[in-house]
Amino acid sequence: MKAFRRVVLIVLDGVGIGALPDAAAYGDAGANTLRHVAEAVGGLTLPHLCRLGLGRVIDFPGASQQAFVAGAAGRMAERAAGKDSTAGHWELMGVILDRPLPTFPEGFPPAIIEAFEAQTGLKVLGNVAASGTEIIDRLGEEHMRTGRPIVYTSVDSVFQVAAHEEVIPVDRLYELCRTARRILDPWRVGRVIARPFVGDPEHGFRRTARRHDFSLAPVGTTVLDRLAEKRVAVCGIGKIGDLYAGRGLSEQQATASNAEGMERILAAIGRLDSGVIFANLVDFDMLWGHRLDAAGFAAGLEAFDRWLGELFAVLEEDDLLMITADHGCDPTTPSTDHSREYVPLLCWHAGMRGRVDLGLRGSFADVGATLAEAMGVESPCGESFLVSLFTD
Incomplete structure (x- = not known):
């Protein structure tokens, strides 16, 4: 297994791919953000995401399994209690909450x-x-x-x-x-x-x-903390800095939109010789999911997919790309809440020549474990799938 010089990890905030088994306990039975968005607009055109295998892990109008050219694809279940961005992001980096963070539907005491x-x-x-x-x-x-x-x-x-x-x-x-x-x-x-x-x-x-x-600081040691201990550069883009209270990040860049976030990812690739670029694209959740705007959500997904062509053009031989989400936010349901869903897991590097099935991962923490192994640090928890990325 070769080492990676850089890892680009992109979280598509709110892009879930189907209700988890316990979704009914959260009021989310039947939720499926990506599929329902595609159905609402008569199909999605996402050739780059399907190239990586998205159509193999979630069937949706417009998906083409034949477009799976080279990449690793799977889906992940959240182990943490809850369905908010904080719990999802913390779990991605190895901190799994055993009880949800409190909410106050009747206002604060x-x-x-x-x-x-x-x-x-x-x-x-x-x-x-x-x-x-x-x-x-x-x-x-x-x-x-x-x-x-x-x-x-x-x-x-x-x-x-x-x-x-x-x-x-x-x-x-x-x-x-x-x-x-x-x-x-x-x-x-x-x-x-x-x-x-x-x-x-x-x-x-x-x-x-x-x-x-x-933000509340993570309640345990994260992969980001381990990277900081080893002086690995980590550039947080979007609300990453907020969600981890700045911990483990060598730099933080706030963004006002998906478009700005994507611009900053490309700029960071051009600037950082090594390390991790960790970005959250929030418009799926903030602008379209919570506001029940399926058409806007669909347009945002297609815009991200088109941009992926630019990203592939600048990634180098020793770069690893990972794309996932933190929860669902189905805009076709009456609720404006997040939805408790599986999330996609798509990975790619320039040396991949075949199709890799990452299966169903039991925790978002597998992302952090893989990132940690790729960067040569220990992970607090999770099961790395790094070796799978080198299997034809």
Whole structure:
């Protein structure tokens, strides 16, 4: 087995491929993000993904098994409890949660809100579970009049603080969120999210790109920590830095869209001689899954597939490409929640000449174990499939 100089790991946020056996316990029986998106638009054209074997692990309108030219393909089940981005990403790097991070469908308890108000000196608005766009439309005018920040949550383990940039400047909003992060650490809340917005009641409000996540640090040792110990460069792109609270990353690059994320992946390949490029493409989840936009989801998948042609053109002989997801987010169901699903696992390197069946992996942690072996470090858990990538 040859060593790899670089590993490019891309997480397609929310691109699930079928309900897990316990999906009904999460209200997700029958979920199948990719297949349902394809059905909603009359078929998907994904030649590069199918070339790697996507059509072998999930049958969907437009898939062509004959397009499986060379690559390794399988699917993975999540071992962790829950179905949020934090749990999924942590498991990818070897930290498996035995219980879900807490959610607050009825709003946050008085102990949290009272502590936040006492430490910030500000009374809050909201404290409900709501859509981020809906709640600023509903409470934006009152917020502008009173200066009170809007606090809300969602189906995820998140404490979100929305504020108009002209009422509470962004730097001040970040300070409020750091305060909330300290309060919420003992509660194991996954993320505190700053949600700045602009606009006015007459012309409408819109969120800006200056969102920032303040995450709970991983509760165990991750593959990223092991890479950092060995001084292996790891470039986190998108919300990777947020999800791991910056731990194990030598650099972090926030992005405003899938398109920007893909641009930054190519730039990092051109710049980094060795190490790991770890990217999350969030639009599938944030823009299309949660907003029940199957057409947008489909267009995003096809745009990513077209971009893969550019990626293949710059990958070198000792680069390993891995593509997966962290959960589902089926936009064809009534729920705007994530869905508990299998995720795809696609791998490729320039030396591959045949088709490799990676089968059903029992944990997302197998990705981290494989990454660790490829980079010469120990993995906290998981079963590496690196040797399989060299089998014709």
